[in-house]
Amino acid sequence: MTKVVVRGPIARWSQQGLPVLVILLAVLLVWYLGAWLLNAPGAIERVLPQDGAWRWQDLLAATMEMQRPVLPAPHQVLQDFWSALVDWPLDSPRNLLFHVAVTAESTLWGFVMGTLLGLVLSVCIVHSRTLDRALLPWIVASQTVPVLAIAPIVLVLLGSLGFAGVAPKAVIAMYLCFFPVTVAMVQGLRSPQRIETEMLHTYAATRWQALWLLRLPAALPFLFPALRVGIAAGLVGAMVAELPTGAQAGLGARLLTGSYYGNTVQIWSALVMSALLGLTLTTAVAGIERLVLRHRSQA
Amino acid sequence: MKRATQWTVMLVAGCLAGGLVLMQFSPAGGEEASPAFWLATFVLALFAVQSIRRMAALDSGRVYGTLTAALFGVWVIFFWQLLVVAFDVPKVLLPPPSLILQSMSSHGPTLWGDFVQTVLKAVLIGWTLGSGMGFVVAVAIDRLPFLQRGLLPLASLTSTIPLVAVAPIAVMWFGFEWQSKAAVVVLMTFFPMLVSTLAGLKAAGRLERELMHSYAASYGRTLLALRLPAALPFIFGALKVNATLALIGAIVAEFFGSPTSGLGFRISTEASRMNMPLVWGAIVVAAVTGSLAYAVLVQLERRAAFWHPSVRES
Numbered sequence: 001m002t003k004v005v006v007r008g009p010i011a012r013w014s015q016q017g018l019p020v021l022v023i024l025l026a027v028l029l030v031w032y033l034g035a036w037l038l039n040a041p042g043a044i045e046r047v048l049p050q051d052g053a054w055r056w057q058d059l060l061a062a063t064m065e066m067q068r069p070v071l072p073a074p075h076q077v078l079q080d081f082w083s084a085l086v087d088w089p090l091d092s093p094r095n096l097l098f099h100v101a102v103t104a105e106s107t108l109w110g111f112v113m114g115t116l117l118g119l120v121l122s123v124c125i126v127h128s129r130t131l132d133r134a135l136l137p138w139i140v141a142s143q144t145v146p147v148l149a150i151a152p153i154v155l156v157l158l159g160s161l162g163f164a165g166v167a168p169k170a171v172i173a174m175y176l177c178f179f180p181v182t183v184a185m186v187q188g189l190r191s192p193q194r195i196e197t198e199m200l201h202t203y204a205a206t207r208w209q210a211l212w213l214l215r216l217p218a219a220l221p222f223l224f225p226a227l228r229v230g231i232a233a234g235l236v237g238a239m240v241a242e243l244p245t246g247a248q249a250g251l252g253a254r255l256l257t258g259s260y261y262g263n264t265v266q267i268w269s270a271l272v273m274s275a276l277l278g279l280t281l282t283t284a285v286a287g288i289e290r291l292v293l294r295h296r297s298q299a
Numbered sequence: 300m301k302r303a304t305q306w307t308v309m310l311v312a313g314c315l316a317g318g319l320v321l322m323q324f325s326p327a328g329g330e331e332a333s334p335a336f337w338l339a340t341f342v343l344a345l346f347a348v349q350s351i352r353r354m355a356a357l358d359s360g361r362v363y364g365t366l367t368a369a370l371f372g373v374w375v376i377f378f379w380q381l382l383v384v385a386f387d388v389p390k391v392l393l394p395p396p397s398l399i400l401q402s403m404s405s406h407g408p409t410l411w412g413d414f415v416q417t418v419l420k421a422v423l424i425g426w427t428l429g430s431g432m433g434f435v436v437a438v439a440i441d442r443l444p445f446l447q448r449g450l451l452p453l454a455s456l457t458s459t460i461p462l463v464a465v466a467p468i469a470v471m472w473f474g475f476e477w478q479s480k481a482a483v484v485v486l487m488t489f490f491p492m493l494v495s496t497l498a499g500l501k502a503a504g505r506l507e508r509e510l511m512h513s514y515a516a517s518y519g520r521t522l523l524a525l526r527l528p529a530a531l532p533f534i535f536g537a538l539k540v541n542a543t544l545a546l547i548g549a550i551v552a553e554f555f556g557s558p559t560s561g562l563g564f565r566i567s568t569e570a571s572r573m574n575m576p577l578v579w580g581a582i583v584v585a586a587v588t589g590s591l592a593y594a595v596l597v598q599l600e601r602r603a604a605f606w607h608p609s610v611r612e613s
Contacts (some may be wrong), residue, residue: 015448016448016452018449019445019446019447019448019449019450020448020449020452020453021449022445022449023446023449023450023453024453070471070472129355129356130351130352130355130356132355133354133355133363133364133367133368134351134355134367134368134370134371135368135371136368137364137365137368138368138371138372141590143543144539144542144543144589144590144592144593145543145585145586145589145590146543146546146547146550146585146586146589148547148550148551149547149550149562149563149566149581149582149585149586150582152554152566152567152570152571152578153566153570153575153578153579153582155570156391156570156571156573156575157391157392157393160389160391160392161392228459229458232458232459232460232461235461236461236463236547236551239461239463239464240463240551240554243554243555243567251464252464255464255466255467255555256467256555258467259467259468259470259471259555259556262471264468264471267467267468268468270464271464271465271468274460274461274464275460275461278459278460278461279456279459279460281459282459
C-alpha cells in the first residue's frame with residue numbers, strides 16, 4: 001500500500017476537483033429526475049390534455065416548465081434567480097440583492113457586537129476566578145440548549161421598548177455569535193504554556209502586557225473557527241428574526257412570503273441566495289483568518 | 300472541614316435565609332416599596348456577591364465548581380424574582396420566575412402535548428434517521444476514496460449554509476404535521492454525522508492498523524474491531540452536536556407553519572398573543588430537554604468508549 005503524492009495543477013485537479021464535479025453533476029441529475037417524477041402527477045392533471053393524447057416527451061417538457069412545481073427544475077430556479085437579480089432596480093423589494101443587503105446588515109452588526117461582547121467577557125473570565133467558576137459553566141451549558149428559541153421573546157421585548165428595524169435582528173444574531181466566541185476564547189486565552197507565562201512574569205510584565213503580548217496572539221487560532229461558527233449561526237438568527245409578521249424585507253421574509261403564496265420557485269431562489277450568502281460570509285472570515293495568521297508556521 | 304469552608308457555608312446559608320426573609324417583605328403588586336426595602340436589597344446583593352466570591356475561592360475539586368455555578372444560578376433567579384416584582388415590570392417585558400412556573404403547571408397538559416409533538420416525534424425520529432443515514436453513508440463510502448473526496452468538501456460546506464431555510468419546502472412536501480419537521484431535522488443532522496464519521500474512521504493509529512494487517516484480519520474485521528471503536532469519540536461528538544441542531548431545526552421549522560401543537564408553534568403564537576409566561580415555559584421545556592439529551596449522550600459515551608483517553612482523562 002504505497003501512496004504516491006502527486007503535485008502540479010493537473011494532478012491536484014484530478015485529486016480534488018474532479019470528484020467534487022462528479023458529485024455535483026450527480027446531484028444535478030438526481031434533481032432533474034426528481035423534478036420529472038415529482039411534477040408528473042400535477043402535470044398530467046393540470047397541463048396535459050385531458051383525453052390522454054400526449055407522449056412522454058410532452059410530459060417531460062411539461063414537468064420542466066411548471067407554473068407551481070412541487071420541485072422546480074434547476075434551470076427554472078436559475079432563471080428566477082437571475083431575473084430577480086437583474087430585472088428590478090436595486091431598491092425594489094422584488095430584487096433579491098435588496099433582501100440580501102437587509103439580512104447581511106443585521107447579521108454583520110450582530111456578528112461584530114457578539115464578537116466584541118464575547119472577547120470582553122472571555123478576558124474577564126480568564127482574569128477572575130469568580131466569573132470563571134460562576135458564569136462559565138452556564139455559558140458552556142448554553143451550547144446544549146436551543147437558544148434560538150428565545151428569538152420571538154427578544155422581538156416582542158425590543159418591539160415593546162420601541163426598537164424596530166435592524167436592532168432586534170442584530171441582537172438575535174449577536175447572542176448566537178456570542179456563545180461560541182466566548183467559549184473558544186476562554187480556551188484560547190488559557191492555551192499558553194506555564195513556562196511562557198512564567199517567563200513574562202520574570203520580565204515583570206503587567207497583566208495587560210501578558211494579555212496583549214502572549215494570551216491574545218495565542219488565542220487567535222481558537223478564535224477564528226469560533227467566528228466561522230458564529231457568523232453562520234448569526235445568519236440563521238437574522239433570518240429567523242425576519243419570520244414574524246412585520247418584517248417586510250430580508251431573506252427570511254422572502255422565504256415566508258414564498259410559502260404563503262405557494263411560489264415554489266421564489267422559495268428555491270431565496271434558498272440558493274441564503275446558501276450563497278452563508279458561503280460568502282464564512283469565506284470572508286476565513287480570508288481574514290488567513291490574512292491575520294499568514295506569518296504563523298504550520299505547527 | 301476547613302475553617303474557610305465553614306465560614307463560606309455559614310455565609311451562604313445566612314444570605315439565603317436573609318433572602319427568604321426579604322422575599323416576605325417585598326411589596327405586593329402596585330404598592331410603593333419602602334426605602335428600608337431598597338437598602339435591605341442592596342445589602343443582600345453585596346452579601347450575595349461576596350458569597351459567590353468566597354465559594355469560588357474555595358480550592359478543591361469539581362464539587363465546589365458545580366456548587367458555585369448553582370449558587371450563581373440561584374441568586375440570578377432570586378434577584379430576577381425580587382426586582383421584577385418590586386419594580387412592577389410589565390409581564391410582557393419579563394415575567395417573574397414564579398409566574399413562569401405557575402404558568403407551566405397550569406398549562407401542563409398543553410406543554411406535554413407540545414413536548415410529544417416536537418421532541419418525541421419530530422426531533423427523536425429526525426435525529427435518529429439523520430444521524431443513522433450519515434453513519435451508514437460514511438461507512439458505505441469508506442472504501443470509495445473517489446466518492447469521499449467528492450462528498451467531503453461539499454458536506455463540510457453545508458455547515459455554513461442556513462439549512463433551516465428548507466423548512467417552507469418541507470412543509471409543502473410533507474404537510475404541516477411532524478413529518479415535515481423531521482425531514483428538516485434529517486437534513487440538518489445528516490452532514491455533521493457524515494463528516495465526523497469519515498474523520499473518525501481515519502483516526503485509528505498506523506501501528507494498530509498494521510497489527511490487524513499482520514493478523515491477516517479481513518476488511519470487515521478491522522472495521523468492527525479497530526476502526527469503528529476508534530471512531531466512537533467522533534461519532535458521539537456528532538451525536539451531541541446533532542441533538543442541539545435537531546431541537547433548533549424542529550423549533551424553527553414550526554415557525555414556518557405547523558399543526559396547533561409543538562414547542563415552536565407555542566413559542567411563536569403565544570409571543571404574538573403577548574402571553575409571555577407561557578412562552579418562557581416552552582423555552583424552559585426546550586432548554587431542559589437539550590441539556591438532558593446532552594447529559595444522557597455523555598453518559599452513554601462514558602459507557603461505550605470508557606477505554607478512550609479522552610473519556611478517561613475527564
